[in-house]
Amino acid sequence: MNTKKTVNHPKESVIVIRDLRISFGDLHVLRGVDLDLYQGENLVVLGRSGTGKSVLIKIIAGLLEPDEGTVNVLGEDVSKLKKRELDALRLKLGFSFQNSALYDSMTVRENLEFPLIRNVRNLSRSDIDKAVEQALEDVGLSQTINQMPSQLSGGQRKRIGIARTLILKPEIMLYDEPTAGLDPITSNEINNLINEVQERHNTSSIIITHDLTCAKTVGDRIAMLLDGRFERQGTFEEVFEDSNDERAKQFYEYNFVN
Numbered sequence: 001m002n003t004k005k006t007v008n009h010p011k012e013s014v015i016v017i018r019d020l021r022i023s024f025g026d027l028h029v030l031r032g033v034d035l036d037l038y039q040g041e042n043l044v045v046l047g048r049s050g051t052g053k054s055v056l057i058k059i060i061a062g063l064l065e066p067d068e069g070t071v072n073v074l075g076e077d078v079s080k081l082k083k084r085e086l087d088a089l090r091l092k093l094g095f096s097f098q099n100s101a102l103y104d105s106m107t108v109r110e111n112l113e114f115p116l117i118r119n120v121r122n123l124s125r126s127d128i129d130k131a132v133e134q135a136l137e138d139v140g141l142s143q144t145i146n147q148m149p150s151q152l153s154g155g156q157r158k159r160i161g162i163a164r165t166l167i168l169k170p171e172i173m174l175y176d177e178p179t180a181g182l183d184p185i186t187s188n189e190i191n192n193l194i195n196e197v198q199e200r201h202n203t204s205s206i207i208i209t210h211d212l213t214c215a216k217t218v219g220d221r222i223a224m225l226l227d228g229r230f231e232r233q234g235t236f237e238e239v240f241e242d243s244n245d246e247r248a249k250q251f252y253e254y255n256f257v258n
């Protein structure tokens with residue numbers, strides 16, 4: 001397993017987070033998070049269960065308000081946006097959530113049409129058909145267009161879920177546990193797909209995972225959430241292999257399977 005060859009991206013930030021803090025009662029989840037997502041990079045966010053990775057994503061999407069700190073996404077201060085502006089910004093973010101299930105009663109084509117019809121006005125039938133065909137081609141599953149989700153494997157369903165997100169041409173992709181529950185071969189296909197999406201669409205992505213093979217394969221940069229902050233950031237080697245940090249070592253030993 002090779003570590004991903006990191007591309008030297010120009011350091012233009014598409015997400016800038018500074019001194020972000022949030023507590024739930026006595027539980028101080030994020031305690032001063034600073035993080036940049038650079039244009040065109042895959043940033044992997046690692047952290048043990050309950051460290052606040054999903055909370056972070058929800059704050060980025062404006063679904064949860066932090067107690068302190070700033071979140072700037074594509075040049076907009078999320079906390080200052082009105083509802084309509086926030087909705088417009090969210091359309092530029094693609095969410096690939098673990099539980100973003102397909103609609104079982106709809107064909108693959110109908111599943112992919114759904115976000116388009118709901119979010120984009122004045123599309124002709126042929127625009128919709130083209131977008132669906134392109135999104136399916138992007139994930140290598142053109143042949144499934146008339147199938148029902150129940151006829152697909154877990155890995156194929158995951159790919160169709162990603163296609164459904166890509167169809168709105170997001171500038172930033174947020175992948176939550178993209179390989180959870182998949183066997184190693186299928187996980188590898190999803191990792192390759194994440195890299196292909198980056199290369200083909202120049203998308204900037206945050207990938208939340210516990211899977212260190214995934215982190216190593218897709219991550220241009222790794223940020224590890226420890227005690228409510230990103231104390232360790234860098235390439236996979238910098239975070240794990242060159243590290244004397246016991247917490248990073250422990251995470252590595254428990255999670256690295258390949």
Ligand SMILES: Nc1ncnc2c1ncn2[C@@H]1O[C@H](COP(=O)(O)OP(=O)(O)OP(=O)(O)O)[C@@H](O)[C@H]1O
Binds near residue numbers: 027029048052053054
């Ligand atoms: N709305 C909420 N109200 C109260 N507590 C919350 C809320 N949202 C999250 N928490 C708590 O914040 C902590 C971090 O939760 P979060 O879901 O972000 O963890 P995570 O790092 O994504 O974990 P996992 O890897 O298991 O998904 C947890 O202890 C959770 O119970």
